[in-house]
Amino acid sequence: MSIIVITxxxxxxxxxxxxxxxxSLPTSVHVRGDLFRRMIVNGRVEMGPAVPEPGALEQLRLxxxxAAETADRYAQAGFTVVLQxxxxGEHLLDVVNHITSRPLSVVVLAPSAAAVMERDAQRREQRGKVAYQPGDESIELLDQALRTSTPRIGHWLDTSDLSLEGTVAEILAHLETTARIV
Structure with missing residues (x-):
C-alpha cells in the first residue's frame, strides 16, 4: 500500500x-493533519500570524x-493513505523523510492566488468557514511562500480551472510518475 501526501x-x-x-481508492484512509492541532484542548498555539508565537512551530512539527506516524501505521495495516x-517550505521534506512506508507520492495543489481568494470567499459565504483572519499571512504571501520556499518535489498541480473530478483524475494519472518520491 502507499501513502499520498497532499499539500x-x-x-x-x-x-x-x-x-x-x-x-476513489479501494481500502483507503484520509488522514487530516489538522485534526492533530485541534486535539490540543489547552495550550494550543496557532500558526496563523506572519510571525507565530513561541511554541507554534514546535506544535506544528509535532x-x-x-500525522506521518499515523499514515505509516495505516499503510502498514494494508491501507492506501491520503495524508492531507x-x-x-522545508517542512515538506521533513514530513517526507519522517514517513517510512513506500511507495510515497506527493501532490502539491497550487491554484492561482486569485482562485484561492475566490474559493475562500465561497467557503465564507456557504459555510461560514474563515481561513484567513486579520493579522494572518495573506493569501498572496502564503502563495509566494509555497512557490518560492517549498521544495519542488512531487507533482505540482495548478487546479485553478480544474473540477474536483478533473483534479482527482490528474492526481491518479501521475501517482506512479511525477508524484512518486520513492
Missing part, C-alpha cells in the same frame, strides 16, 4: 480533493510527526 495553502482544496481521492495538511 497546498489554505483554501487550495486539499480537504475536498483528499477525501474524493480516498473515496502535528506533522503524528498545509505543509510548506
Amino acid at each position: 497546498g495553502i489554505q483554501a487550495a482544496g486539499k480537504s475536498t480533493v483528499a477525501q474524493a481521492l480516498a473515496e 502535528r506533522y510527526q503524528l 495538511d498545509i505543509i510548506l
